[in-house]
Amino acid sequence: xxxxxxxxxxxxVSDLEQLTEFSFMVQALExxxxxxxxxxxxxxFMVLRRQTFAGHTLxxxxxxxxxxxxxVGLPIAFGYFGACGIAALALSQVSRPGRESPxxxxxxxxxxxxxxxxxxxxxxxxxxxxxxxxxxxxxxxxLGITATQVQTLLWVALAALALLAVIGRPLLFxxxxxxxxxxxxxxxxxxxxxxxxxxxxxxxxxxxxxGALLVFALxxxxxxxxxxxxxxxxxxxxxxxxxxxxxxxxGLAIAYFSPYPVGFWVTSLSFGLYVAVRLLLGxxxxxxxxxxxxxx
Amino acid sequence: MFAHEFMRNAYLAGSFVALACGLVGYFVVLRSxxxxxxxxxxxxxxxxxxAAAAGIDIKLGLFxxxxxxxxxxxxxxxxxxPDDVVIGSVFAWVxxxxxxxxxxxxxxxxxxxxxxxxxxxxxxxxxxxxxxxxLAAVIAVLAALALLAIARPLLxxxxxxxxxxxxxxxxxxxGIGFLVLLAVVAAEAxxxxxxxxxxxxxxxxxxxxxxxxxxxxxGLALSAALALTSMWGGLALSYEVASLPPSFAVxxxxxxxxxxxxxxxxxxxxxxxGPDGGPGRSVFRIETCCATKAGTDxxx
Numbered sequence: 276x277x278x279x280x281x282x283x284x285x286x287x288v289s290d291l292e293q294l295t296e297f298s299f300m301v302q303a304l305e306x307x308x309x310x311x312x313x314x315x316x317x318x319x320f321m322v323l324r325r326q327t328f329a330g331h332t333l334x335x336x337x338x339x340x341x342x343x344x345x346x347v348g349l350p351i352a353f354g355y356f357g358a359c360g361i362a363a364l365a366l367s368q369v370s371r372p373g374r375e376s377p378x379x380x381x382x383x384x385x386x387x388x389x390x391x392x393x394x395x396x397x398x399x400x401x402x403x404x405x406x407x408x409x410x411x412x413x414x415x416x417x418l419g420i421t422a423t424q425v426q427t428l429l430w431v432a433l434a435a436l437a438l439l440a441v442i443g444r445p446l447l448f449x450x451x452x453x454x455x456x457x458x459x460x461x462x463x464x465x466x467x468x469x470x471x472x473x474x475x476x477x478x479x480x481x482x483x484x485x486g487a488l489l490v491f492a493l494x495x496x497x498x499x500x501x502x503x504x505x506x507x508x509x510x511x512x513x514x515x516x517x518x519x520x521x522x523x524x525x526g527l528a529i530a531y532f533s534p535y536p537v538g539f540w541v542t543s544l545s546f547g548l549y550v551a552v553r554l555l556l557g558x559x560x561x562x563x564x565x566x567x568x569x570x571x
Numbered sequence: 572m573f574a575h576e577f578m579r580n581a582y583l584a585g586s587f588v589a590l591a592c593g594l595v596g597y598f599v600v601l602r603s604x605x606x607x608x609x610x611x612x613x614x615x616x617x618x619x620x621x622a623a624a625a626g627i628d629i630k631l632g633l634f635x636x637x638x639x640x641x642x643x644x645x646x647x648x649x650x651x652x653p654d655d656v657v658i659g660s661v662f663a664w665v666x667x668x669x670x671x672x673x674x675x676x677x678x679x680x681x682x683x684x685x686x687x688x689x690x691x692x693x694x695x696x697x698x699x700x701x702x703x704x705x706l707a708a709v710i711a712v713l714a715a716l717a718l719l720a721i722a723r724p725l726l727x728x729x730x731x732x733x734x735x736x737x738x739x740x741x742x743x744x745x746g747i748g749f750l751v752l753l754a755v756v757a758a759e760a761x762x763x764x765x766x767x768x769x770x771x772x773x774x775x776x777x778x779x780x781x782x783x784x785x786x787x788x789x790g791l792a793l794s795a796a797l798a799l800t801s802m803w804g805g806l807a808l809s810y811e812v813a814s815l816p817p818s819f820a821v822x823x824x825x826x827x828x829x830x831x832x833x834x835x836x837x838x839x840x841x842x843x844x845g846p847d848g849g850p851g852r853s854v855f856r857i858e859t860c861c862a863t864k865a866g867t868d869x870x871x
Contacts, residue, residue, distance in 0.1 A: 327659045381605040382778025383833065388609075389771025390826040393819040396693045396767075400816050413692070414670040489670065491663035499656045536674045542667025549660050 294528055299420070303537075306420045306428055307523040310484045311493060313432040315519030316439060317477040318498035319512050320470065324450045328384065329366050329471065330494055333478040335388045336362040338487035339395035340479075341412050346398045351412075352427060355479035363475030367468045395487075414486040414538045428480055435476050442469055447508055489538045493519050496545035500552050518548065572810050580704035581696045581817070585802045587711035588756075588763045589772065589821075593798030594718050595756045596777035597791050598749060602729045606658060607644060607750065608773045611757040613665050614640045616766035619691040620672035629691065633758040641754035645747035694765030694818040696806070707759055714755050721745055721752075726787050763802075764818040772798060775825035779832035801825040 295301055321330050340358020341351045395412070439446075449456040449463045457463050481490045501515035526541035533540075572578050599608050618636020619629045690698070699707070718725075728735045728742045736742050753773075760769040780794035805821030812820075 322656055325656075327656055331659065331662075381603060382600045382774045382781065383829065385605040385609065385770045385774030386778060386826050386829045389768045389774070389822050392767045393693075393771065393816075393822040396765075396816060397819045400819075401814060414666075414673065486670075488666045489663060491659050492667060495656060495659040496663060499660055534674070536670050539667045539671035539674070542664045542670075546660055546664035546667070 290532075294531060298422075300527075300531060302420045302422055302425050303527055304524065305425050306484055307527055308520065309425070309428045309432045310481050311519040311523040312516050313435055313477050314481045314490075314493040315497050315516035316436060316512055317473055318494040318519070319501060319515040320439075320446060320450065321474055322495060322498040322502055323447075324470070326471075326474070327495055330474060330478060331491065332366060332384055332388060333359050333362050333475050334482060334487055334490035334494075336391050337479055337482040337490070338412055339391050339398060341482070341487070342395040342398035342402070345412075346402045352424065352479075352483060355482050356431075356476065359475035359479040359482075360472065363471040364468075367471045412486060413488050414536060420484070424483065428483070431476060431480055435473055435480075438469070438473060442466060446470060485538055485541060489542055492538070492542040492545050493523065496542075496549050497522060500545070500549045503549075503552050503556055518545070522548065572807065576701070577697050577699070578806070578810060580699045580701055581806055582803070584699050584704040584707040584711075585696055585763055585806055585821075586799060587708040587715075588759050589798040589802035590795050591711040591715045591718075591756045592760050592769070592772045593776045593795035594715050594791060595753055596773035596775075596798065597780055597794035598718070598722075598725060598729065598777070599753065599773050600777035600781050601726075601787070601790075602749075604750075604753075605770070605774050607641075608753065608757065608770050610644070610658065610662065611637050611641060611754055612761070612766050612769050613662050613669070615757055615761045615769070616691060617665050617669035617672065619761065619766065620669050620676060623691070624672040624676040630758075630762070633761055634755070637754035637758045638751055641750040642747065645743075645750040690765070691761065692765050692767050693816065694761070694763055694768065696763045696817050697809075699762070703762075707762060710755065711759055714752055714759070718749075718752055721748055722791070725749055730787075764821055768818050768822045771822040771825055772801070775822075775829040776801065779829040782829075782832040782836045797828050798825065801828065 295304070318330075321327065336358050337355050340354040340356075342354070343358070344351050344354025399412070445456070445461045446466050446469075448459075449461050449466050453463055477494065478490050481493050485492060497518035498515045500518055501511045504514060505511050522541055522545045526537055526544055529540045529544075530537035573582075596608075599605060614636050615633055618632040620632075621636070622629050622632020625632075724735070724740050724742075724745050728740060728745055732742060757769055757773075760772055763769075764772055776794045776797035779797055780790040783793060784790045801821050801824040804824045805819075806817055808820040808824070809815045809817035
């Protein structure tokens with residue numbers, strides 16, 4: 276399929292100038308950077324704690340939240356954060372991380388997800404069908420991000436990362452070995468709740484950027500790639516953030532020069548990276564006893 | 572209500588699609604393959620939009636994409652059981668591809684195409700023609716009959732795979748056949764309630780039936796009946812209340828059934844303390860004893 280690269284030259288400096296020429300692009304890059312750092316860090320813990328399904332549920336709930344906020348005339352960000360916060364509280368009552376969910380629990384989650392999406396569709400219909408709105412709620416937009424949104428995002432991300440820094444060590448302990456952590460007096464229940472709220476915050480912020488359906492591209496895939504490469508927490512976290520950043524910047528840049536949406540590029544880049552790392556690691560592991568860290 | 576031809580078509584197609592969804596959905600829940608249903612609904616969306624972008628019939632894209640992915644999952648399922656991180660990564664990419672096809676499709680020409688995308692995502696049961704409705708009904712009936720034909724070995728294999736395998740049942744073939752049936756039903760249901768909501772029509776009636784009865788045959792019938800009632804009620808409700816989209820009404824009723832079943836199970840279960848000191852009075856307590864058998868052979 277031929278990809279038209281409008282205005283792309285061989286001179287990287289002029290390309291960069293072109294990228295930062297318009298304020299919407301600068302704001303998109305700023306917002307993308309903030310979201311990528313937060314999603315990379317929190318996503319790493321999510322993958323470690325095997326709470327991918329919880330993240331999926333939260334991201335689905337972001338859609339009716341945003342659509343409902345649009346309907347009653349509140350700012351969309353309010354809808355994202357409100358819905359994800361409530362859902363995180365509800366999930367903390369139901370889900371038991373790290374355990375195989377019994378069949379009717381997954382049926383419950385499936386039903387709730389479909390109901391949430393249906394509710395979002397109802398809200399959009401009642402809003403008398405701005406179809407472009409629907410598409411951007413589901414699949415994200417990067418042209419529409421305003422300077423105030425970037426500022427809100429920055430504060431949210433700073434608060435979330437500060438909180439993560441405070442609870443990081445005990446959270447790591449509780450995630451890796453819950454039973455021992457509980458015996459050592461770590462409040463695992465409170466930590467699980469706190470982390471789900473953080474996850475809700477990250478999902479809500481990411482959804483503004485990537486849309487409700489594509490949150491996973493930034494939250495799961497870079498973290499999963501990082502955990503393929505190294506099992507050590509420090510380098511793993513850093514790698515996850517770096518990968519999320521690289522994928523976001525590249526995705527935004529390519530989307531600027533191509534007619535296709537940013538969501539497609541970000542998901543494809545992160546998925547391609549994930550597959551490439553898996554294949555490379557598979558080859559390395561089969562060949563010899565080289566440690567995983569050597570590949571990074 | 573039945574004076575309108577579009578309502579008659581909707582009821583004709585909807586009834587049989589709901590019947591098939593209820594029957595297949597019961598096994599989906601029993602075999603803990605809700606995740607597979609989720610995957611197929613994402614694939615259905617991307618497949619339909621790919622067909623639309625390429626300018627061929629949406630139905631063709633739907634069936635080809637879902638059946639191909641179901642075969643792939645079935646073939647990989649026995650050897651490697653991908654964990655939720657892998658599934659999540661693949662989902663994100665499949666949806667990203669869907670976004671790509673959506674943009675190609677809507678950029679081609681505007682207006683009319685935007686509504687087509689919404690139809691794929693959230694269904695268009697009121698827009699079916701007579702021929703469409705008849706075709707949907709025939710395919711749904713065939714899928715339901717095929718499921719009933721393999722129901723016995725499928726049930727055995729779902730509940731006690733080890734014994735079933737030692738008796739020489741072709742579990743692998745039955746499992747793949749079931750996934751293909753699930754794919755056909757998912758592609759059918761996409762036209763009725765849309766790619767994003769079909770998971771509700773699969774999971775909610777099946778989940779409710781699992782909570783209400785332990786007898787598999789009664790559960791199967793109950794699941795189909797609940798799906799059918801949801802479809803009929805949802806269609807009638809959206810006819811009476813014009814602003815209510817039919818797909819939402821159907822899913823809302825199905826979810827309400829599930830919530831009521833869960834409430835009943837919760838009220839009936841005696842309060843006890845969980846192993847981790849948490850609240851033991853759980854909706855899912857009665858499940859765990861029966862689900863462990865099926866859960867050990869979870870193939871997604």
